[in-house]
Amino acid sequence: MKPVYVKSKGLQDTELHYCPGCSHGIVHKLIAETLEELNIIDTSVLICPVGCGVFAGNYLACxxxxxxxxxAPAVATGIKRTCPDQPVFTYQGDGDLASIGIAEIVHAAMRGEKFTTIFINNGIYGMTGGQMAPTTLIGQKATTAPLGRQKELHGEPIRMCEMLSSLGGLVYAERVCVADVPHIIKAKRAIKKAFTKQLNNEGFTFVEVLAACPTNWAMTTRKANEWVLGPMAEYYPLGVIKEV
Amino acid sequence: MAKELWKGNEAIAEAAIRAGCDCFFGYPITPQNEIPEYMSLHMPQHGKVFVQAESEVAAINMVYGAAAAGKRAMTSSSSPGISLKQEGISYIAGAELPAVIINMSRGGPGLGTIQASQADYFQSTRGGGNGDYRTMVLAPQSIQEAVDLVQDAFDLADKYRNPVLILADGMIGQMMEPIEWKQRPSVELPPKDWAATGRHGREKNNFVTSLRIDAPDCELHNVHIQSKYDRMAEEELRYETIGCDGQEPEIILASYGTTARICWSAINRLERKYGIKAGLFRPITLFPFPYDQLHQIASRPGVKAVISVEMSQGQMVDDVKLAVNGAAPVHFFGRAGGSIPTVDEVADFAASVVKGGAGK
Structure with a gap:
């Protein structure tokens, strides 16, 4: 009998710690498949963030x-500059990338560092328990914005793809989501394209994934995915934001 | 080999290149700017990597990345910038990575002054960042010694998989002295089989991390890294004494780096001006600190007191007290905030201690 589906060799044989309905597992799978299909499991180096993705090195096989x-972008710079033949990618959440690490991601993009960043945007701090992120939508409640995010108080959410796309070093930025099968297929294509461009030494590549966090959003998985496809995708438009 | 005249910062940069430094990540701050400037020109000429980072925070994290990939990585800065690097230094120590960090220290706190200072002793020797860790700290007093120590630092970092800090000051960085490039013995070092270099057929992936989420695991890790510091104290202590052996000094000046040189002259001044015999104890490794060695000297009959002489308000004096441990009274003399003690100030203070005029 021929198997119609097998787990990617890009994943280790271990249980993930992610909550039910969380998008991290799907994105891990898409990255794992990409590494396998491009035959770079054995050469790649992943830079993990602080946040829910902190254990990604226990899940992906590279x-x-x-x-x-x-x-992570500074760490990736240190690796990629000294090991230019190795595929290097960072995996970062929105607190990590869009808040505390904003300088590192902007300057890596400005320098055109030849690595790939997979940016998981779920509009919330997941690991620490649902605090407001720079990407939290207006009106969305968080444990540090109990009345919901307010424009006057917190400003408007940051659109990282658009912001980074103004920089010459960035050659590819696409925003995707994994809320349903058609979007998962598109997300896979984007991730693979980003890695392919990296392998071609084109420049900095960036894939933003709108991700669900049912636990901290206090939603069912179905409601969470509707939130991604509805209000999130409305504020953060899906598709290619920049391609050189 | 013939001697050459070199500026401290440039000599340190060249020493790193000769030590096989693969990559340098810098950020401008006075008084260390000649290091990144020199590296920006010379590293690419050697096929090595230079990146001017967006901040000291980014620079140390680039060092972390390159070190995680098994490369010999270095950064340099001065006091306020070294404070910013403490996050990364803690992660480097936690993940057990080798790295070399230069601090051309200046007066603080805060923005302070760009003049030379030794006010970063506590930060350097007590870990500096969060958690139970130490950096090995090497304190040169001359350009020649700085050049030698920088080259040793890469080997020591690799040997212990631990950050090594060169604690100098703006004086060492800015002055010029004749130096000799010595032939260095090659040292056998452990293989970097832990590095994240891509698996290349390795059975399991390498995951370089300082995260130990389970408390018992984290405690074991702490015990392990502490054992490295114990080994450093057994194998790596370096110090120098002047006027201590066979000369029965009445007073011992304990001093490192730039102030130790002032103390050399102060020893002569004490003899000529006051007829007082003084000795110098100069620790070269500030961590590990040569406690026993200083204790033995302070315990000799005839030693009336030990004075810690520093460009600070009194930091190394804590270690001097721990070392002397009651064997003799310990006094402190220092100038702070970028002011440098004069030979007369040191000699006059030491003379007043001998005559019993200065409080303990």
Whole structure:
């Protein structure tokens, strides 16, 4: 009998700690498949964030380095500059990348560092328990914005793809989501394209994934995915934001 | 080999290149700017990596990344910038990575002054960042010694998989002295089989991390890294004494780096001006600190007191007291905030201690 589906060799044989309905597992799978299909499991180095993705090095099969909060692009720069033949990618959440690590991601993009960043945007701090992120939508409640995010008080959420796309070093930025099967297929294509461009030495590549966090959003999985496809995708438009 | 005249900062940069430094990540701050400037020109000429980072925070994390990939990585800064690097230094120590960090220290606190200072002793020797860790700290007093120590630092960092800090000051960085480039013996070092270099057929992935989420595991890790510091104290102590052996000094000046040189002259001044015999104890490794060695000297009959002489308000004096441990009274003399003690100030203070005029 021919198997119609097998687990990617890009994943280790271990249980993930992520909550039910969380998007991290799906994105891990898409990265794992990409590494396998491009035959780079054996050469790649992953930089993990601080946040829910902190254990990603225990899940993906490639070598990994755990960075301090927000510093993954700097760590990746140190690796890619000294090991230019190795595929290098960071995996970062929105607190990590868009808040504490904003300088590191902006300057890595400005320099056109030849690594890939997978940016998981779920509009909330997951690991620490649902605090407001720079990406939290207006009106969305968080444990540090109990009345919901207010424009006058907190400002408007940051659109990282658009912001980074103003920089010459960035050659590809696409925003995707994994809320249903068609979007998962598109997300896979984007991730694979980003890695392919990296392998072609084109420049900095960036894939933003709108992700669900049912636990901290206090939603069912179905409601959470509707939230991604509804209010989130409305504020954070899906699709290619920049391609050189 | 013939002697050459070099500026401290540039000599340190060249020493790193000769020590096989693969990559340098810097950020401008006075008085260390000649290090990144030199590296920006010379590293690419050697096929090595130079990156001017967006901040000291980014620079140390680039060091972390390159070190995690098994490369010989270095950064340099001065006091306020070294404070910013403490996050990364803690992660480097926690993840057990080798790295070399130069601090051309200046007066603080805060922005302070760009003049030379030794006010970062506590930060350097007590870990500096969060958690139970130490950096090995090497304190040169001359350009020659700085050059030698920088080259040793890379080997020591690799040997212990631990950050090594060169604690100098703006004086060492800015002055010029004749130096000799010595032939260095090659040292056998452990293989970097832990590095994240891509698996290349390795059975399991390497995951370089300082995260130990389970408390018992984290405690074991702490015990392990502490055992490295114990080993450093057994194998790596370095210090120098002047006027201590066979000369029965009445007073011992304990001093490191730039102030130790002032103390050399103060020893002569004490003899000529006051007829007082003084000795110098100069720790070269500030961590590990040569406690026993200083204790033995302070315990000799005839030693009336030990004075810690520093460009600070009194930091190394804590270690001097721990070392002397009651064997003799310990006094402190220092100038702070970028002011440098004069030879006369040191000699006059020491003379007043001998005559019993200065409080303990």
């Amino acid at each position: 070598d990994a380095v755990e960075a301090a909060h927000g510093r």
